[in-house]
Amino acid sequence: MKAKKRFVNQVLGLLALATVLSACEKDNRAEPKSVLKGRVVFNGEPVGVRSNGVQLEIWQRGYQLFTKIPVYVNQDGTFSASLFDGNYKLVRLRGNGPWVDNTDTIDVQLRGTQELDVPVQPFFVFENETYSKGEGKVNATFNLKQINTSRNLERVNLYIGTTTIVDPNNNAGNAQEVAANITDLTKSITLTATLPAALAGRDYVYARIGVKTSGVGEMLFGEPQKIMLK
Amino acid sequence: MQRFTKYILACLILILSGCAEQWLDRKPQNIILEEQVWNDTKMITGLLANYYDRLPAHTSLTTGWAEFAAYDEAMWSNNDDGRNNIVSYPFDRWRLWDYGLIRDINLAIENIETFGTSLSAGQKAQFSAEFRFLRAFVYFELVKRMGGVPLVTKQLIYDFNGDPSYLQQPRNKEEEVYDFIASELDAIKEQLGNDGSNTRANKFTAMALKSRAMLYAGSIAKYNNLMASPISTPGGEVGIPASRAADYYAKSLAASEEIINSGKYSLYKTNPNLGENFYDAITKKSANTEVILAQDYLVSKDKRHGFTYDNIARNVREDNLSSSSITPSLNLVEDYEYLNGTPGTLKTRNAANTDYVYYDKMEDVFANKDARLYGTVIYPGTSFRGTPVQIQAGVKVWNNASGSFQNVESNTLGATYDDGGLLTGSSGPQRSQTEVTNSGFYLRKYVDQTAMSSTRGIRSDMWWVRFRLGEIYLNAAEAALETGKTANALKYVNVVRERAGFGENSLKTLTIERLQNERRVELAFEDHRVWDLIRWRTAHEVWNGNASNPDAVIYALYPYRVVRPGHPTHNKYVFDKLVAPRFRAPRFFQMGNYYSSIDQAIIDNNPKIVRNPFH
Numbered sequence: 001m002k003a004k005k006r007f008v009n010q011v012l013g014l015l016a017l018a019t020v021l022s023a024c025e026k027d028n029r030a031e032p033k034s035v036l037k038g039r040v041v042f043n044g045e046p047v048g049v050r051s052n053g054v055q056l057e058i059w060q061r062g063y064q065l066f067t068k069i070p071v072y073v074n075q076d077g078t079f080s081a082s083l084f085d086g087n088y089k090l091v092r093l094r095g096n097g098p099w100v101d102n103t104d105t106i107d108v109q110l111r112g113t114q115e116l117d118v119p120v121q122p123f124f125v126f127e128n129e130t131y132s133k134g135e136g137k138v139n140a141t142f143n144l145k146q147i148n149t150s151r152n153l154e155r156v157n158l159y160i161g162t163t164t165i166v167d168p169n170n171n172a173g174n175a176q177e178v179a180a181n182i183t184d185l186t187k188s189i190t191l192t193a194t195l196p197a198a199l200a201g202r203d204y205v206y207a208r209i210g211v212k213t214s215g216v217g218e219m220l221f222g223e224p225q226k227i228m229l230k
Numbered sequence: 231m232q233r234f235t236k237y238i239l240a241c242l243i244l245i246l247s248g249c250a251e252q253w254l255d256r257k258p259q260n261i262i263l264e265e266q267v268w269n270d271t272k273m274i275t276g277l278l279a280n281y282y283d284r285l286p287a288h289t290s291l292t293t294g295w296a297e298f299a300a301y302d303e304a305m306w307s308n309n310d311d312g313r314n315n316i317v318s319y320p321f322d323r324w325r326l327w328d329y330g331l332i333r334d335i336n337l338a339i340e341n342i343e344t345f346g347t348s349l350s351a352g353q354k355a356q357f358s359a360e361f362r363f364l365r366a367f368v369y370f371e372l373v374k375r376m377g378g379v380p381l382v383t384k385q386l387i388y389d390f391n392g393d394p395s396y397l398q399q400p401r402n403k404e405e406e407v408y409d410f411i412a413s414e415l416d417a418i419k420e421q422l423g424n425d426g427s428n429t430r431a432n433k434f435t436a437m438a439l440k441s442r443a444m445l446y447a448g449s450i451a452k453y454n455n456l457m458a459s460p461i462s463t464p465g466g467e468v469g470i471p472a473s474r475a476a477d478y479y480a481k482s483l484a485a486s487e488e489i490i491n492s493g494k495y496s497l498y499k500t501n502p503n504l505g506e507n508f509y510d511a512i513t514k515k516s517a518n519t520e521v522i523l524a525q526d527y528l529v530s531k532d533k534r535h536g537f538t539y540d541n542i543a544r545n546v547r548e549d550n551l552s553s554s555s556i557t558p559s560l561n562l563v564e565d566y567e568y569l570n571g572t573p574g575t576l577k578t579r580n581a582a583n584t585d586y587v588y589y590d591k592m593e594d595v596f597a598n599k600d601a602r603l604y605g606t607v608i609y610p611g612t613s614f615r616g617t618p619v620q621i622q623a624g625v626k627v628w629n630n631a632s633g634s635f636q637n638v639e640s641n642t643l644g645a646t647y648d649d650g651g652l653l654t655g656s657s658g659p660q661r662s663q664t665e666v667t668n669s670g671f672y673l674r675k676y677v678d679q680t681a682m683s684s685t686r687g688i689r690s691d692m693w694w695v696r697f698r699l700g701e702i703y704l705n706a707a708e709a710a711l712e713t714g715k716t717a718n719a720l721k722y723v724n725v726v727r728e729r730a731g732f733g734e735n736s737l738k739t740l741t742i743e744r745l746q747n748e749r750r751v752e753l754a755f756e757d758h759r760v761w762d763l764i765r766w767r768t769a770h771e772v773w774n775g776n777a778s779n780p781d782a783v784i785y786a787l788y789p790y791r792v793v794r795p796g797h798p799t800h801n802k803y804v805f806d807k808l809v810a811p812r813f814r815a816p817r818f819f820q821m822g823n824y825y826s827s828i829d830q831a832i833i834d835n836n837p838k839i840v841r842n843p844f845h
Binding site: 053065066067093094095096151152154168169171172173174214215216217 | 317318457458459770774775776777778816818820821830834837843844
């Protein structure tokens with residue numbers, strides 16, 4: 001009886017050991033190693049957007065479940081996704097980015113790492129941006145160029161922040177001009193933001209201009225600019 | 231041998247006769263058969279109770295109650311900071327796809343016809359009507375969150391032929407769902423019975439649901455199409471044509487007027503103290519002529535909840551834990567107008583903004599405000615259950631050398647300052663502690679006055695009001711205003727304002743903005759705010775995620791006692807307005823939040839379901 005009990009214990013111990021060892025075995029599927037990266041561009045230049053706001057969709061047919069892979073666009077207009085090799089369809093989700101809806105599918109044959117420029121047509125873009133600092137102020141001067149006339153201008157903003165991530169949701173101060181006060185797009189526009197007390201003592205701030213098209217949720221932005229205050 | 235044969239024979243007789251008497255064929259004790267349920271009015275009522283209990287709500291006293299602190303009515307002052315730090319509302323935040331409940335109701339409607347042989351025709355009609363009311367209620371909850379959903383009104387049975395596509399129903403148009411709700415409610419309203427009940431649906435409950443649903447449909451038809459780019463799908467699953475607006479508003483107004491003109495309900499005006507009266511109007515369960523439908527609770531039957539335990543003011547709590555979860559914001563408090571009709575901004579600084587305004591008593595800064603403020607919010611200088619709720623952030627000590635005040639605050643609640651007077655109130659506010667208000671206010675509405683109801687052992691049986699006449703008046707006012715009947719709109723809104731202490735006919739002109747504010751203050755903490763902003767299509771502007779937008783940020787009010795011996799302002803009270811210290815991320819509502827996303831598993835199972843915009 002005792003021997004039998006010991007035998008049972010030994011078997012149990014062996015089983016436990018086997019479980020522990022087999023559990024340590026690596027996953028049965030390799031992680032995706034191919035990378036699709038690229039930029040959202042207009043005229044070859046990347047388009048600035050709000051961090052964590054704008055997404056592209058990647059779809060892949062041929063499997064039982066058909067689910068989109070959302071790919072968020074970084075604020076400098078770049079994106080990247082780790083995927084398995086295969087054939088994908090990249091779609092510009094309607095009503096999502098600060099550009100004209102274009103639902104044409106872009107076919108992507110991914111084999112290894114691939115770079116891809118996704119062309120878009122914004123409603124407005126910035127030209128000749130210059131930033132300067134004043135006494136407790138930051139100025140931005142720029143021209144606004146209308147690319148597509150199907151929608152109207154709503155407003156332009158200058159956002160000030162302490163990090164390079166600067167947008168309507170991440171800022172410490174901002175200046176605004178509404179469309180009613182911007183009658184002539186051939187003239188340059190100047191926005192002046194007053195630095196809040198908390199920022200005035202800092203060595204530097206980041207500034208970024210953005211344009212809001214009416215009827216489009218997301219804004220289009222220039223590049224964030226580091227402005228030395230001292 | 232012969233004896234043995236006799237023995238066998240006796241056994242055989244016993245066994246065989248047992249079978250003849252169907253000894254094994256007994257009624258099961260643990261299964262209730264369809265025939266039993268549908269011929270027993272008590273069991274049907276029990277089933278109805280289950281379905282009433284499962285009606286969806288975004289925020290109520292039990293379901294999602296904490297989300298009252300996730301918008302602009304309040305912030306969260308209990309442990310954890312999740313609701314003060316919502317970077318953006320997720321697209322699935324209001325998702326609902328409760329076809330389990332829809333199927334249960336459809337099944338009930340079919341089974342009562344099939345099996346209910348001993349019920350009278352009248353009983354059958356009444357129960358069916360009540361089931362259909364519940365189904366309409368669920369479809370309204372679905373459409374206001376998801377847009378058009380498949381209208382399933384019969385149970386779907388799979389025949390195992392390998393192809394389920396005949397069961398896959400596409401989404402109906404958003405307007406079709408609203409039209410279905412209206413036609414169902416019209417069809418059943420005369421059969422509902424339940425006269426005078428405020429916990430089961432009667433004719434006027436059906437009209438209350440119709441009043442609200444049609445108002446939502448009308449405002450979506452109007453305001454969605456006023457957006458620079460209306461939210462819609464090509465198939466109409468989302469978006470209602472502008473041409474339908476007038477029709478929906480007219481239906482809403484007719485339903486509201488049917489309730490108002492019936493004379494069955496009246497605004498609660500029993501208590502001569504107008505502030506207390508407004509609290510009673512929502513919370514008094516007996517002789518309440520205002521409440522049309524409520525979800526009731528009863529401690530003695532163990533049907534109770536912990537809403538009072540979690541939200542009672544700190545220094546009147548009876549338990550040693552929790553309290554103070556949902557604390558109203560200064561934003562809401564300032565939206566209560568002064569009784570002379572001027573905006574409710576609190577006067578804490580003098581006109582030139584050079585100095586504080588000094589008050590003899592704390593409550594004086596709230597003097598002459600809308601009585602509904604008292605009924606909704608516990609503010610400095612007021613009591614709860616007869617005990618003063620001591621709200622004081624600290625003292626402001628005058629420094630002669632610098633010519634300015636210095637704040638002194640304590641981490642000990644109820645601490646005393648060097649001069650023997652109070653330093654920090656026993657109910658805070660406190661900048662960083664939990665379980666004590668961070669905004670300087672506490673919730674009064676729905677917090678139970680009954681002794682011991684804030685203990686975990688006893689808890690509360692406060693009821694949750696789903697419909698009340700106050701809302702119906704405001705629905706009527708809005709529908710009338712939107713259809714150009716301004717005189718009627720003024721009549722209805724002024725009745726509600728009169729109860730709040732404004733006097734007769736306090737408003738002479740009316741704008742939609744004024745009416746929107748009226749809904750905010752009358753219906754605060756009744757699960758209306760977020761839905762109202764969604765149907766007016768203003769949510770993405772009010773909560774735009776911008777830290778410099780005062781509507782998207784939660785503000786607090788911190789009272790201080792002035793310590794300046796020898797000066798006339800000594801021991802008077804001043805108030806600081808500030809962004810609530812524990813509040814982190816401005817409220818951010820994106821275009822993709824207007825209609826919640828549909829779960830991928832739903833689309834996998836039924837490829838005919840189209841996605842909502844922006845997802």
